[in-house]
Amino acid sequence: MPRTSIASASITSDIEIAKFLHRRFKMSLIGSQKKLAMGDKGFFYTCDLFENDHIRREKDIRDIITFFNEINTPSSSFENGR
Template identity: 45%
Template sequence: MPKISISCSSPIKDIETTKFLHKTLGWALGSASNMLAMGEKGFFYTCQLYLSDHMEHDKKIRAIISFFQSKNIPLTIIEIADDEDWGSVDPDNLGEIKINEAQILNELNSSDDYGD
């Protein structure tokens, strides 16, 4: 059951995106704006997949990817194993654990728990 985190690949200042994080993920507007301004180091969504709340995470991940693609804002998605700790991740060396949007969507689509 992998763990993922999602951030913007580059720092952005965009009110629509800030409002999206506020509405979809419950971030306060100021906090959402700060996370987006941090770019790749401002992870605004983190979860562990395939637990009892998987469908909720699946829905949010798909909404995030869809929204950011519609705005042409690239995302950074990192994935670690369930037995790894986020504290061991080097924020200056994310390349080895990055996955792209197609990879996470394929992973979600191939999940036994996935359904419409």
């Protein structure tokens, strides 16, 4: 089953991104800031694709991409075919 992971493309300390992750995915602010400080190695979202919850996962991924596009911050994604 394919698995996708998303991170910020570069190191950032943008508190608005940390707040988004906190509100949308219930991540702690400190935890999200640590992930963002790792840049493209700090995957803050990982999921298996094409499972029974694919509709929710698709919405999550679209929300992340939309948010990063709106604030003109590049994101990085990685897909692993497992």
